Each structure stands twice: as structure tokens, then as C-alpha cells.
Amino acid sequence: MNIFKLIEDIKQVDAEALDRLEFASRRSFMSSLGTKLMAAATPVALASVFNKAFAFTPGAIEVLKFALTLEYLEDEFYKAGNAKAGLIPDMYKPVFAQIGKHESQHVAFLESALGAAAPAKPNFDFTAKGTLPDSLNTFDGFVFLSHAFEDTGVRAYKGQAGNLMAAEDKPLLEYALQIHSVEARHAAVARKILGTIRNRPEIKPWITLNEGSPAAVYAGEDNTVQGGVDINGIAGKSKEAVTEAFDEILTKEAVFAIVTPFLA
Template sequence: MDIFKIIDEFQKIDGDAAGRLEHASRRFFMNRVSRKLAAAAVPVAFATIVNKAYAQSAKAIDVLNYALTLEYLEDEFYKAGNAAANLIPASDKAIFTQIGKHETAHVAFLVKALGAKAIAKPSFDFTYKGNFGTVFTDYKTFVTVSSALEDTGVRAYKGQAGELIADPQILEYALQVHSVEARHAAVARRLAATVTGNAAMKGWITLNQGAVAPIYAGEQNTTQGGVDIKGLASKSDAAVTEAFDEPLTMEQVLAIAGPFIKA
């Protein structure tokens, strides 16, 4: 979920981080791994490279474990949801089964990268300190929480894309991962719109309409890169905001996800 943040933090502690990972480019894998096996091999090989390059960096280990904690959270959420009796209707079961498989793969990726330094899986409070007491017995609540988690992940990526422009190969790989998370978010939002009866909620974000207020802070912004897009394109506020996402900082992500983690 947080590959952009990981690479950004690597750059802060090692200015040559992109260079260290250059040989992990898509071209490298395509040259050394058959195209048939590339999709499965890339995460494992990339994790091995990260582990070797940064094994002695305490800061890098902290960043990877931060990402792993978030992946543990999503993985456990979908495992519990998919295992709950009579929670997910048959029409939607395949969707959450597939999302769950993706999150399990993300956990495996980070655990491989960290090796013996991977943190143990924490305990989670999926009631969100008592706010979601029916999360695994009420489908409406389950889908709402799923949408919140997925949108949080997508916006965690957003703020880091600019840091990778100088290395387009790494940017390409990271965006491939990000696109999967974005599809999760779009599906979860559409399902949430249906089960909550919120006709204004779609697979994309309009203004700051959403399930959990902190996740959508700033989404109503119509100025991007110092340019008032509304004035430039002569479009409505709704149309302009649908064309752009806003970033979430690490602090914002932790503020949203923190109540799920038991102290």
C-alpha cells in the first residue's frame, strides 16, 4: 500500500536510494525472468534487493515496518471479513476474496524484505475503539470500513509520486502497485454507495464526499500546482475535484489507522 512512502523515506536517508534500486527496474526483471513468471517474481526479487541494500539501516527498517503494520491491518481485516458467516453476500464474495489475496501478497512482500527484522503482527481492534462494533456482523459497516481503509491507502501514495519523477522506471513499478489499490478503492466505494444508499458516492471522489471525514480533507480543492483549474477549464467545482486526489501525510494516515491498533 505504501511503496511511494517507503522509497521517499529511503531517499531521505540515502540520496542514492534510487540508484541502489535501479537494477530492480522493470527492464531488469523482463530480461532475467520469463514474461510468464514476471508478475509473480517481481515482488519477491524486489524485496530481496531491498533487504540486502538496507539491512543495516535502522531508519529503513522502521519505514518498512510501518508499511508492514498497515498491510497487516488490511490483511487481517479481509481475512476476518471473508471468514465471517453470513456477512458478505454471495454476489460480492468474489470481490472481497480477491482483495484479500492482494493484501496477503503485500504482507508476504514486506516480510520477505525485512527478514528477521520484521515486526510481529500486532493485535487489532476492528471496532475502532468501539465505533464499529458490528463490523463483522453488519455488511453495511464492513463495506464502509473497507472503503475507508482503501481510500486511505490510495491517498498515501498520492503525495509521493513527484519524488519519483527523476527515476521513471521505479515510478512505473510503483504506479502498477498503486493502480491495484486504486481499483480496490473504486470497487469499495461503489459497494458502499449501494449498501448505504448514498447516491452521491461513486467510484471516484466528488468534492469531499466520503465515509470518513479525515480521509477526504482537502478533496474539495480546485487549485492544483498553483493553477485554478476551475477557472482554466470553465468546469464546476464537482467536475474539477473529480479529476484530482489530495495527499495524506504519514501523520494523517496514522491518525486514521491508529485506533484500529491495540496499544
Template sequence: MDIFKILDSIQKVDGDAAGRLEHSTRRMFMNRVSSSLAAAAVPTVFASIVNKAYGATPTVTEILNFALTLEYLEETFYFQANRMDNFIPAEYTLVFSQIEKHETQHVHFLKAALGSAAVDRPTFDFTYGGAFPDAWTNFMTFITISAALEDTGVRAYKGQAGNLISAPQILEYALQVHSVEARHASLVRRIIGKLKNDPMMKGWITQAKGFPPAVYAGMTPESNMVHAGLDASTLAGIGSISDDAVTESFDEPLTMEEVLAIAGPFIVKTM
């Protein structure tokens, strides 16, 4: 099953889904994903989730396997980078070793929680099907992918919180991982801002600023200002505080389907 078939299968169940998967997501795939990706297998965990009726609540096991797959992705990414000679600039080696340590801990924790139900580690392609050909030679590309993975992770966990509301302890674990991913994302984004000399690239997400665009888009894009029915940009007490700051103040969720669309091209095959 390839990524487009999955998108199509979502659409069959819910005709509006393609519209809700941000346009930039589809455009990005069309433009960037090489033909090798058309043959890519998608992890069974993702496939089984997406094959369910759109909007059906995934089981706790499915959510944990979804999280485990993302943690495998992150851990593998940093494991490789941290073992390459002269790739990560010396001043940032502590930062990326610390991030790797946490991703490894998350993998171990989730595998222990899932036991025999845990999915295996897939094979990954960090060039994203050729879209990032210099992922392992250009630190700027590497760190751009890093920010994308961390911000996607934050949004992915946030998107599943509601599905865990009747499993309070699992919910708490998910929140405890979620904030660690946000700590990572903040520093990685700030390092990008420094390296690019871009003061608007901050630890927090202004509007939907970041790359690739799909990571910051979605049904509830990072630029959203309405929360629990309240438009935070019109709050009486915020005075002249800008809409940019309002968007920075709230991070937004991604659905499982949206995360699949973003992460799918990193995944070459399941073991």
C-alpha cells in the same frame, strides 16, 4: 505512548500541526475513542517516525514499514471477514476475496523487501475502540470501514511518493501498489453507493465525500482543486464542467502523521 501524546508531540515540534491535522480528526477521536484506547500502544514504526522532527524525510525502511503496517491492517480485516459464515453477501464474495488476495501479496512483497527490518503484525481492533461496535455483524459497517481503509491506503502511498523520489525502483513499486488500492477503493465505494441507493457515492471522490470524514480531510483535503500551483477549477478549456468533477479528477495525499491519526485507533498493540 498513546495517540494523544503523539499528537501532542507533533504539536511541540510544529505548533501548527494540530491545525493541519483536520479538526474533524480530533473531534472524531474525542467523541468516539473509548477509554480502552487511551492505554493503546502505538506501533513502534509509527512512534519512531513521529518522534522525528516534523517534516523530516522518513527513510525508505520507515516508509516500507509504514506501508507494511497498513497492509497488515487491510489483510487482517479481509482475512477475518472472508472466513465468517454468511457475513459477506454472496454477490460480493469474489470481490472481497480478490481484495484479500492483493493485500496478502502486498504483505509478502513488503516483508520480502524489508527482510529482517520488517515490523511484526500488530493486533488490531476493527471496532475502532468501540466506534464501530457492529463491524463484524453489520455488512454496511464492514464495507464502510473497507472503503475508509482503501481510500486511506491510496492517500498514504500517494503521500510517500515524493519521499521516494531518490529511490526510483521503490517509488515504482509503491506506485504499482497504489493503483491497485485505488481499483479496490473504486469498487467498494460503488457497492456502498448501490446499497445505500446514493448516486453521489461514486468510485471517485466527490469533494471530500466519504466516511469517516477524517479519511477525506487533512492538510490537502480531497476537495482541493489546486495542483502544482494551478487552480484546475479555472482552466479555460473545461467549459461548464462542475467543481465536483474537478475534485473527482485528482486524488489527494495524506501525510504519515495524518495516516497515523486515522489508523492508530485500529491498532491495539504491537507484537
């Protein structure tokens, strides 16, 4: 998603928009990762209130269980990476330490919201049964897997949003989409770092058409149909711009196909 291009378009209409959206500016995007993203991480106390005050639908409970499995995966991955001596260069340690904190908060939120219904945390193999031996042995391997997990998480949350539309689930939908937003920022910064360490400027924080960065997790990244409407060419925008503006969804089945190799 090319958020920077979107901001520039908004600025042409409203000159003060960039000030009001300071958190999304080019400069603050990287420099404020450790402070501004925290505002979007849902507090555990709120999850406890949800658990006591709302009777979620059975479908919503299944969405929470699904989301928690993904968050367990990401949380354990960053715990392992951040704890391994010499894996992450000093200049990037604050970035991945903060991402790790977010994932731990997401786990705590979902566990609290589910209560006794929370699934047990699986054991994980971050080499994907030997196919990714460098995932916790080289920084390149670590960042590559970070980008893949975050891409998957973004699309997984978007894919489940429609299952939280019942009236009693609406409060949960709001906070699920906040987590989705945090995951999207994680994916963008992981892409940016991957492009930097590989000296590949074509690896961007967003995806154009189906180019991926470096490989798409979804085969239809060049899709231009959103909400049942083909928006290719809307407002005179190119297909490249339209595909940059939207992340695709992944179904639960597609997500588990990606995640299953990492289950020990």
C-alpha cells in the same frame, strides 16, 4: 476520481483509446476485478530481487515500514471478513476474496523487500475500541470500513511517493505506485457496493468536491492545487471535474491518527 469521465474525454480525441484501455471501461471494471487487477499486484520474487540488488535510502526504508503497517491492517481485516460465515453475501464474495488476495500479496512484497527490517505485525481491533461495533457483524459495517481503509491507503501511498524520488529508490517508486493504483480500484469498488446496499446513488466510486462517500477521510477533498499549481478551470473543466480527477495526499501523521484506534 472519475476515471470513466476521463476515458470518455480521451475517446473524443482517439476513437481507439477505449479498446486499448479496455481494462478501465465501465463494463470491465467490475467484471474483470478478479483477473485484471492481479497484473498490478507485485510478485514477492521481485521484492526479493529489489532487496538484494538495490541499496534503498534510509527514507525509503521508513516508507516501506509505514506502508507495511497499513497493509497488515488491511490484510487482517479482509482475512477476518472473508472467514466469517454469513457476513458477505454470495454475490460479493469473489470481489472481497480477490481484494484480500491483493492485500496479502502487498504484505508479502513489503516483508520481502524489507527483510530483517520488517516491523512486527500489530494486533488489531476492528471495532476501533467499540466505536464501530458492526465492522465484522454486518455487511454494511464491513463495506463501510473497507471503503475507509482503502481511501486511507490510496492517500497514504500518494503522500509518500515524493519520499521515493532518490535515484536508488526509483525502482521501488514504480511498484509503490502500482500498489497505489490497486488500492484506488479497491476504494472505488467498495464505494460502488456501499452505494448499492444503502440505495444511495450519490455514493459514487469517486469523490466530488468534499462530499465524501459517505464521509471524506481528508478535510481538503475540494482542493484544486496539485504540484503547487492551482488547476481549477484548466481546459475549461469545472471545479467538480477537477476535484474528481485527483485524490488528495495524507501525511504519515494524519494516517496514523486514523489507524491508531484500530490498534489493539
